[in-house]
Amino acid sequence: MKPIISFQHYGFKYKNQSEPTLKDITLDVYPGEKIWIAGPSGSGKSTLAHCINGLIPFTYGGETSGSLIVGGEEPVNLSIFELSRTVGTILQDQDSQFVGLSVGEDVAFVMENKALPREQMKVDVVTALNMVDMLDYIEHSPYELSGGQKQHVSLAGVLSTDAEVLLFDEPLANLDPASGRLAMQLIDDIHRDRGKTIIIIEHRVEDVLQQPVDRIVLMNEGSIAVVGTPDEILSSGVLRQYGLRPPLYADALEYAGIALDAIKGLSIPQKLDVAGLKDTLNAWSERSGVKPEGARREPLLSAQQLTFGYNLEHPVVRDASLNIGAGEIVALLGNNGAGKSTLSQLITGILKPQSGKLTFAGEDISSWSIRRRGEQIGYVMQNPNRMITQHMISEEVGLGLKVRGIAASEIQERVEQVLKVCGLYAFRNWPVSALSYGQKKRLSIAAILVLEPKLIILDEPTAGQDYQHYKEFMDFIHTLSEQGVGFLLITHDMYLALEYADRAIVLHDGRIIAEDTVAAVLSNQEVTSAARLKETSLSLFAKANDLTSPAQFVQAFINEEKKGKAHE
Known part of the structure; x- marks a missing residue:
C-alpha cells in the first residue's frame, strides 16, 4: 500500500530564521491510519501540520529540503484549494475558521465553491450536521455556540469536502470533559465508518487515548524522536521526557513501586494482568492515602446565596454560596453552560446579582465599582484573544500598570519579572501576533499577574499548553498561593484540580451540588455523572482492578505528587 502522506528526509526553515524548524523528517502515513502527533511547544508539531495542509508554502514561506508527497502529489505543485480536497483541517481556534453568518451557511461554504446545485447542497448540509449532532443549530450564528458545539460545526464543514485526510489541531482545547469525550468518539466514528486518515495534534494524553490510536509520533526540537504504538510508548516511560x-494511573503504579516496562494495556484505565498488583496497590493506598487535615485559612472572598438570571424565571446561578481563603486554590468544576463564567462575572462585578451578598476580606463589596474590584480581584478569560489589546508583548503586560500611573522604570522591571515567570521573556520584544494560542494564554495571565491582585480567577488556565509549561505555570501559581494569593480555577482539567487545588466546588445547572476535597469529588460517580465531569482515571483504574478504596488510591496519588513538589 502506498502512503497517502510521505516525508522523506524533509526539512523546512522559515524566512528570516537562521535554523530550520523541521530537520530530516522521515514519516509515512498510510490511508486509514489514525496518527497522534505530540511533543512540547516549539517541537515542530504545528509546522509539520502546516506542511501537510498547505499553509506551508502558501501562507508561510521558507526553504525546504528533502521531499513531501501528499495524496500522490507534491504540495508545491498544487493550489491550496486543490490540496484541501485531500486534507481537511479543524483548527484549535474555531472562531478564525468560520466564514458563514449561520451554522448552515458555514457548512455550505465548500459546497458553494464547488458550485453544487442548491437542492443537493441543502441535503448535504443537513446530512453533515446530522452526523455531528448539530442539526438543531442550523440557523444559529457559529459565534453563539459553546466550544464543543463550535468544534462539531467545524468538523461538519470539513466533512463536506470529502477530504481523505482530516487534520485536528488541538481538538480538545477549551472543551469540558464530556464534550471532549464526545469529540474523540466522533473522530473515531468518522475514522472507523468512513475510512478517513486521521492526524491528531494534542497535549491531553489520556483524552486522546480514550479511543484507539494506531501510532504515536513524538517530536522534539524539530525532529521525530520516537514512533510507536501506545503500548510501546507508555511502557517505555518516555512521554514526560518529551513534554507530555x-x-x-501509570504514575501511580510507579509511585507504588511497580515497573511499567513490559506492562501492556496502559493506554486506558483497565484491569491489568500483573501478579500481585491488587495487594501491592491496596498496601500503598493505605500507607500513602491518609487524607490531610484542611488548614485553617483567613477568609478572603465569601459569596452568600448569589442568584442571577437574564430571565428571572430561569436563573443561571441559583443560591450559590462559597468561600475562598487567602492562599487557597479552589477548583470550580462543571460542564459547559453550568454557570461557571456567570458566577465569576458576579464576583468581578461585570454582572450584578438579583439577590445574595459578596464580601471581600470581611467588607461588603456590592457597591464597589468594577475598577475597584479589579484592584483586588484579577480575572483571566478563557479566550486570550478577547483580552489582548496591544500590538507588542511588553506593552500588553505593562498596560494595566501604565493606566495606574506607575513609573516607567518600575513598569519595565515588573513586566520583565512576570514575563520570566510565564516563560515569555525571550519574546518580550515580539509582536503579539507572532505568538501561538498557548503563548497568548500565558500573555493574558501575565498581564493580570503583574497587577498583584489578592485573588485571581483563572478561566481554563492551562488550555492549549504542553505539560512542561503547564507544570511551570501551575507550580508558580502554587508558589503565589503560599504567599497568600487566593485562586479560583475554572477548569475542565480534572488533573489540574487533582494536583493543585485544595478543594473542589462543583456547579451544575447554576447550583453548587458538591464541595469537598478533589479526590472525594472526582471519585463520586453520582456527582461526576450529574455535572458531566470526567471521573478521574485513577478512580476508574482502581475500580477496574478491584481496589478496596478508590478514593484512598486517588488521595495516595495526590499526596505523593505534593510530596514531590515539596522536594523540588
Whole structure:
C-alpha cells in the first residue's frame, strides 16, 4: 500500500530564521491510519501540520529540503484549494475558521465553491450536521455556540469536502470533559465508518487515548524522536521526557513501586494482568492515602446565596454560596453552560446579582465599582484573544500598570519579572501576533499577574499548553498561593484540580451540588455523572482492578505528587 502522506528526509526553515524548524523528517502515513502527533511547544508539531495542509508554502514561506508527497502529489505543485480536497483541517481556534453568518451557511461554504446545485447542497448540509449532532443549530450564528458545539460545526464543514485526510489541531482545547469525550468518539466514528486518515495534534494524553490510536509520533526540537504504538510508548516511560504527562494511573503504579516496562494495556484505565498488583496497590493506598487535615485559612472572598438570571424565571446561578481563603486554590468544576463564567462575572462585578451578598476580606463589596474590584480581584478569560489589546508583548503586560500611573522604570522591571515567570521573556520584544494560542494564554495571565491582585480567577488556565509549561505555570501559581494569593480555577482539567487545588466546588445547572476535597469529588460517580465531569482515571483504574478504596488510591496519588513538589 502506498502512503497517502510521505516525508522523506524533509526539512523546512522559515524566512528570516537562521535554523530550520523541521530537520530530516522521515514519516509515512498510510490511508486509514489514525496518527497522534505530540511533543512540547516549539517541537515542530504545528509546522509539520502546516506542511501537510498547505499553509506551508502558501501562507508561510521558507526553504525546504528533502521531499513531501501528499495524496500522490507534491504540495508545491498544487493550489491550496486543490490540496484541501485531500486534507481537511479543524483548527484549535474555531472562531478564525468560520466564514458563514449561520451554522448552515458555514457548512455550505465548500459546497458553494464547488458550485453544487442548491437542492443537493441543502441535503448535504443537513446530512453533515446530522452526523455531528448539530442539526438543531442550523440557523444559529457559529459565534453563539459553546466550544464543543463550535468544534462539531467545524468538523461538519470539513466533512463536506470529502477530504481523505482530516487534520485536528488541538481538538480538545477549551472543551469540558464530556464534550471532549464526545469529540474523540466522533473522530473515531468518522475514522472507523468512513475510512478517513486521521492526524491528531494534542497535549491531553489520556483524552486522546480514550479511543484507539494506531501510532504515536513524538517530536522534539524539530525532529521525530520516537514512533510507536501506545503500548510501546507508555511502557517505555518516555512521554514526560518529551513534554507530555503520562496517564495518572501509570504514575501511580510507579509511585507504588511497580515497573511499567513490559506492562501492556496502559493506554486506558483497565484491569491489568500483573501478579500481585491488587495487594501491592491496596498496601500503598493505605500507607500513602491518609487524607490531610484542611488548614485553617483567613477568609478572603465569601459569596452568600448569589442568584442571577437574564430571565428571572430561569436563573443561571441559583443560591450559590462559597468561600475562598487567602492562599487557597479552589477548583470550580462543571460542564459547559453550568454557570461557571456567570458566577465569576458576579464576583468581578461585570454582572450584578438579583439577590445574595459578596464580601471581600470581611467588607461588603456590592457597591464597589468594577475598577475597584479589579484592584483586588484579577480575572483571566478563557479566550486570550478577547483580552489582548496591544500590538507588542511588553506593552500588553505593562498596560494595566501604565493606566495606574506607575513609573516607567518600575513598569519595565515588573513586566520583565512576570514575563520570566510565564516563560515569555525571550519574546518580550515580539509582536503579539507572532505568538501561538498557548503563548497568548500565558500573555493574558501575565498581564493580570503583574497587577498583584489578592485573588485571581483563572478561566481554563492551562488550555492549549504542553505539560512542561503547564507544570511551570501551575507550580508558580502554587508558589503565589503560599504567599497568600487566593485562586479560583475554572477548569475542565480534572488533573489540574487533582494536583493543585485544595478543594473542589462543583456547579451544575447554576447550583453548587458538591464541595469537598478533589479526590472525594472526582471519585463520586453520582456527582461526576450529574455535572458531566470526567471521573478521574485513577478512580476508574482502581475500580477496574478491584481496589478496596478508590478514593484512598486517588488521595495516595495526590499526596505523593505534593510530596514531590515539596522536594523540588
